[in-house]
Each structure stands twice: as C-alpha cells, then as structure tokens.
Amino acid sequence: MNAVDFILAGMLAAATPMLLAALGEMVVERSGVLNLGLEGMMALGAALGFITTYSTGSHALGFVVAALGGAALSLLFALIVLGFVANQVAAGLAIGILGTGLSSLFGKNFESLTIDGLPKLALPGLSDLPVVGVLFVQDAVVWATAVLALAIWAVMTHSKLGLIIRAVGENPHAARAIGFGVLRVRCGAIAFGGALAGIAGAYASTVYTPLWADGMIAGRGWIALALVVFGTWMTGRVVFGAVLFGALSLGELTTQAAGVNIPSQLLACVPYVVTILMLAVISSNRRRMRLNTIASLGQPFER
C-alpha cells in the first residue's frame, strides 16, 4: 500500500474522534456557550468506553456509557455556568482537569490492555472505484458520523430547532422575549455536546486505537475546539477541517514509515503547529470573524 492509499484509507477514521467532538462543540457554541472542557469529556468517554467494552465485550454498550459519562460531566458544567452564572472559561478548564483526572483514576487498572476494534464495512459500488475506493471502506461509527454531520447541518440550517439554537446564541434576550427558554436550550446543547465528546473519546479508545493508555486523547479535544473556529461555526467547514487533520496525522506516520530521518517527537508536533497556523489564517480576517462569531459566545445570561 503506498502512502496516498494509506492516507486516503485512514483519514476519515483518524478524523472521526476530532470531528464528533467538534460537531458537538459547534452546536454548544452556536447556543452561545463556550465549553473548554472538551479534552476532559473526551478522556472520560475514552476511559468509560474502554472499560465497558473490555468488561462486557459490547462496543455498543461502551459507546452508550461513554455518551452518558460525557453528558453527565457536561451537565456539571451546565450547572456551574448556567445555574451559577460562572465564568465559562474557568469552568471549562475545571471540567477539563476533572475529566482528565477521572479518566486516569478509572482507567488505572486497565492500563495498556487491548480489545478488538470494529470491522470495516464497504459501501457497495463506490468501494470498487479506482484510487478513491478505499475511502468507502470504513467502520460503522465513521458511517454514522457522516450521517450525523449531515443531520446536524440539516437541523442547524433548515429546522425550527436550529433556528431557536442560533437565536439563543446570537441574542439571548430577544430569544427570551419571544418565549424561548434560553437556559433550557443551552442546557440541552451542552448535554448534546458532552455526549458527542464522550462518544468521540470512546471511538478513540475502543475502535481507532483499541487500547487504554493514560493521556491517550493527547490534545485532540483542544484541536477539536480549534476546528470549530477554523470552520467558522459551519458544519461543512468543520468536517473539511477535521478530515484535513485526519490526513495530516497520518502523513506523520507515513513520513516515519518512509524512513525520513525526522525524530518522531518533532513529527508529533505537526498537528499542533498546523492548528496554530490555521487559527491565524482564519482569524486574521477580523471582519469575517466578527460576522461569523456567535454574538453572545461566552457571556453569561442573566435576566
């Protein structure tokens, strides 16, 4: 398998953890809340998902528990920032630290254990195409994520629910004046984002690299946060960014496999460096950022 095939075949799976987390966070931020705890919620989901799948043998159950764990942690965040009107940046950091700590606490007895991943499913017809055919042989979660991305796009742009979420994010006081429960909508969005972050973590630990290692999320939650900015809060662009990053992280492996003499630690920096550069390129257009940024993002809502 040459490098191009390898990247094409693997980039969607590599993108999936970041994409799931980023899609959830995008909805949360659209409702006007910034949850910086993504990394912690992913780590918790990864630990819970792995432990459940390892103990029961069921991937589905692993994802359910991970989603519940992520949602539970995000509801704690919701309680602090919505119920107690706290600073969202600080609360997000607290949740991040708490989630990361809980993941190593729970995962301690499972260190370096492995499980089986999920089988790849080929999309009949498309998977026989030359060159790009490998793109259409993916595991069930990748397919489900693709469907979910479409669904989120449809809901956010073409449904009343999407309109309400965006209204709450752009002008919570106006949204309240016409009768929408701002806190209720935000709470729902936060729980949704938390559940997706949990699933994202579980995908990383039970399917993509089916093993538990402390610290295995390795900044992917933060990259997902950057992807939301990169995608200027639009589903299609977030998907594009995530796939780009998936390809990039595989490029790192192929460079190593090709025997290029660059220390692996420095190659591991590439996604982080690219994240910074990408943020700079997108954000430097201040006018476009101001047009796209959610107006009430990060501001507490008080009547």
Added chain:
Amino acid sequence: MRISFVRRDHASRPAMLLAPVVAFACAIVASVILFTALGKAPGQALYSLLLEPFLTWYNFSEVLLKMAPLLLIAQGLAIGFRANVFNIGAEGQLIIGAIAASALPVWYPQGDSALMLPAMLVMGAGAGMAWAAIAAMFRTRFNANEILVTLMLSLIAAQVLNYLLLGPWKDPHGFNFPQSVMFPDAALLPILLPGTRVNISLLFALVASVLAYVLMRHRFAGFQLLVGGLAPRAARYAGFSEARAIWLSLLLGGLAAGLAGAAEVAGPLGQLQRSVSLGYGYSAIIVAYLGGLNPLGIVVSAFVMSVIYIGGDNAMVSADLPVAAVWVFQGLLLCFYLAGLTFIRHRVSFSRKALP
C-alpha cells in the same frame, strides 16, 4: 416555588471570604464519596492528604518547596486573567524555561563559574517569555485565540522536551533513562532553610507576589491593563491599548513560568527530567482563580494547593490512590469555587411565581 439568583447592589464581603472555604469543604466531601465508591479507605486518604503534610518538619518543608513554582506562576497568570487574557499554557512556558536554563549545565557539566546560575535563571525567564510572546504575536497580529495557541504551544513544548531527553541531551551514563546529566554545584540554587530542599526560589515567588500587588494596586499600568482587558472599547477611547494588555499579560506570565522552570531544574531536580513539571502550569490556573485573582489571596491558595500536592504524594502510598486523585480533587475544588463565587454578587431569592 421558584429559586433564583438576584443581583446584589454591592459585592458581599463575607461571601468573598467564605467561597473558597466552603468550596474546599465541598470538594473534600465529594472526593470522600468518590474514593469510597472506588473502594479506597477515605479516612486514610484524607489523613494523608490534609494532615500528614503538617506532621513532620520535613513534610512541611516539602510543602514550601512545591509552593515556590505554584505561587510564582499563579501570580504571573493572574495578571493576565484579571485583564481577560487567558494564558493557559504556563505548563509549556515552564518546560521551555527549564530547557533553556538546562542548556548551560548540559553543555558545560564541569562549569564552576559563579555566573552560571544567574545566567541560567535569565535564560529560563527569557525563554518562557519568548514562548509566551509567540502567543501574544499570534493574538495581536493575527487575532488568533490565545487560549488555543498557548495550549498548543504547551503540547509542542512537551514534545521538544521528550526529543531532547531521548536524543541529544540524554545523559550518556544515565542507564538510558530519559534525563540529562546531573548539574554541577555552580548550577544549583542555594538552599534557603538548612536541612531541607527549600531553596531561594521561594523568595522569588514572594517577591513576585509583592510586585504583583504593587502593580495591581498602585500602578497606572496595572489599571490600564485591567481596563484594556475588561473593556477594550472603553480602553481605546481612553487611549489604552488592548494589544499592550495582551503583550504585557503574556510576557509577565511567560516570565514567571520560565523562571519557575529554571528554578525547578536548578533546585530540587538538579537535572532536566521528563517530569520537570508535575502539571504546575495547570494547577497554577486553579491557584490563581482560588486566590480570587488577588495577589494576597493567591499566596494563601498556593499554600493550600501545595499541601494537596504533598498530601497527594502521601496518599498514593498510604491509601493506594493514583496521582490522578489530586487532579480530580483540584478539578472539583475549582468547580465548587466557581459556583460559590456567584454568591458574592448575587443572593438567592425564593419567590412564589415566576418573574415576569
């Protein structure tokens, strides 16, 4: 009945003082429940966590040792946090500071010049500043969010450290451990309290606290910084610059973290190690918030956090708790504190009907 928060006319002083204490109590209760659920002995864990650090002079001196980097970094970060500049990459600035400071003793392991130590400290502080300056440049020049940039820079710094310790800077006689050579005496900080490992970096941290207090209370620059961060537009009308607030916040934060990193390698470690930072950069964020972003409060919260660090080390042995338990406790503590802060500016109101 409906329970809601109503804004107070004036901030409540009792709530301000009570919030951290109540949060601390709640965090203890929550961790006891959690540790019991995990089948650990909570009594033993609490004893180790909260009492043992005070029971022997050695343990207490270790608390003071840990306090130095936490206090120093938290004072630096709080300057930025007060101005709404969120440097959460102190971890990376500390690591880069430690690397830069280690360059001299790694290259001159036999060095005995009296200038070695001061040069190391200057290099560490300068490198921490430079690392933070990258984020300041990206923020002011390209409008890139400093939270994400500083965090990414931390992840990069950790990889650079790994690279150096597994490659060029690895001690050739170190049995293949990822660590540098042991530093010569000329590269080590003088001990402050004889018979302990507490070195003069504690004085740096205390001096930094005084300087932070003076900056906040008595300097026009401190006021400009505050306004520049809190109300960029008002600041612009008044002729204060937002960019200056960003630069100043990040440079001071980086300086403090870099100096702390230099003091770690020149202090208790005596060499560059992978575990040069035990998450001080992240804990310092919590320290800064728990201290109410106030230079005096931060001295208290840094002490409390060091107790938890040392207590956590003890609990690892005596109650079979993993290191992560300390992170769980710190996370809970900040969660409760942030919730408690609400009572400073709000009071609870019980009303029959929903407000119109």
